[in-house]
Amino acid sequence: MSKSKKEKSRHLKRFSYTVDTAIEKPFNWKQMWRLLIYLKPYSKTYLPAAVIAMMVSTAVRLIVPILIGKVAIDVAIKNEDVTMLTYLVIGIGILYLVSYAGNVYRIKWVNILGQNVIFDLRQHLFSHVQRLSHRFFDNRSAGSILVRIMNDINSLQELFTNGIINLLMDIVTLIGIIVILFALSPKLALAIMIVLPLMFYISTKLRRNIRRSWQDVRIQQSRLNSHLNEGIQGMRITQSFSQEKENAEFFNGINEDNYQSWRQATKKSALFRPFVEMSNAIGTVILISYGAYLILLGPDNGGIELGTFVSFAFFLGMFWEPISRLGQMYNQLLMAMAASERIFEYLDEQPNVEEKDDAHEFKEMAGHIEFDKVEFSYDEDRVALHEISVEIKQGQTIALVGHTGSGKSTIANLISRFYDPSKGTVKIDGYDLRDVKLNSIRQKISVVLQDTFIFSGTILENIRFGRPNATDQEVIDAARVVGADDFIQRLAEGYNTEVEERGNVLSAGERQLMSFARALLADPSILILDEATASIDTETEVKIQKALGKLLKGRTAIIIAHRLSTIREADNIFVLENGKVLENGSHSELMAQRGEYFGLVRSQFQMLDAI
């Protein structure tokens, strides 16, 4: 192995991307049937319309060669019947027009049908995924979910647009041709069928081989995309650790793989045409040699007439296309099996937190929270919360403190019912959360995370996310109350400033103020706040503390607290360690106890507060 190759493989190990690689799966009727159900809404409109248009054009294509061979040549020309010939020419012209119209409408309706099915399927999958619980997203990367909703559904597009109708058309055409050929001359028909196995071989085996190479190109491109995406997102880190050279080498490696896969695929594709032409040529040779012999024999001696020969020539020309497409269709079906299996796997996924039919709906929520001997694990090996019993009274502000991984966010997750406890109960206003409608819980709870998520759009719309039906004035009022109005007004376009997905144009403090405005607008009964640990300047810090005071007023608040100023003002502080509450009480009570909290404050918070 050359040095550069060795280098490459070392770098290839550094990053790894999981790509869904199963390209095809065995055909499965149950799964196919489940896919076909998506055609049902169109079973009285586009589907029958496309089938009728297809039948019309196929019937014309099958009739014309007989008219030319058996009628025009064998009857009209033989008997020198000019009138009949004239009628035939006009008739064939009209038939071609009808076939043309049939094709135009078939293509139009088939495309509308396919696009509608893909639209419905994507809509169905996205809305289903949106309903799934946090546990589902814990185990999967955003990229892999994206690939299923985009690529896997895209790969079904061909099946629904052309595949199904073409399959019908090809079967009808092939059966039609075979029946007609045998009716015209069983001997010549049998002779020509010798090329059938070769044709099938080319259309299935070779095509599959070629398609696999293109699939490989797709996989290499996905890797390239994933690396590019990561590379661009992590550009700042790359530059600050001076890793540009390593990254470039790794990129070259993937780029090389991509190039090689293209070369392979184009090389194999180039083989296809010559193979097709060869099998056509064999068919033609058989037709001419054996056909000529049969013509010479004459119809009275078991041979054929010239017209039959001409019809055969026409049909032979029409033979290849449906066989070739059937082979392609078979490959397409196997691919559709793999894609639909992945799609159905998501569709069969049920939310872990289920809603009961007779679930209670919170019209109003006071905000009294109780944890009664709650135990919880994200996975089987580790317990994240052990027998937690906590009471948070209406309107209280409590702080959760503790080392990283001690279970603070887990408590917050259970209050919003993103997960259900493995043992014990979480209650709000006396209702076990398992007996309450999910939406009615979450509408009354606002969660403000450390890293505020900004959606692409204007600042106005980003704040309005808290309450979609809020008026512009209500949005502005909320921003004023939390003190976000100042910085927003200073932006070139004020509230109409466009912010990108990650909100790079805003500082951490500004993003936090914006998320406060969002939460205030939602007017929740319970507020869960994961305080930002990032250091911000003193002026913003003061602003945030002030905003927080306004935000907390009249609500129950659970703060995952990092700042001593917040902790001091909390009504009750819970100190967590390895999923257990070690102690709780007010700041002065806990300081007096000189226990764990005392140690934490001394070692950690004094330092943070001093920043």
Ligand SMILES: Nc1ncnc2c1ncn2[C@@H]1O[C@H](COP(=O)(O)OP(=O)(O)OP(=O)(O)O)[C@@H](O)[C@H]1O
């Ligand atoms: N989605 C998850 N899947 C599996 N384990 C998880 C998940 N989220 C958290 N954990 C684990 O559960 C434990 C408690 O995590 P939790 O996020 O509640 O801690 P935390 O106190 O909020 O930490 P931090 O202050 O770092 O945010 C940790 O051991 C963590 O590794």
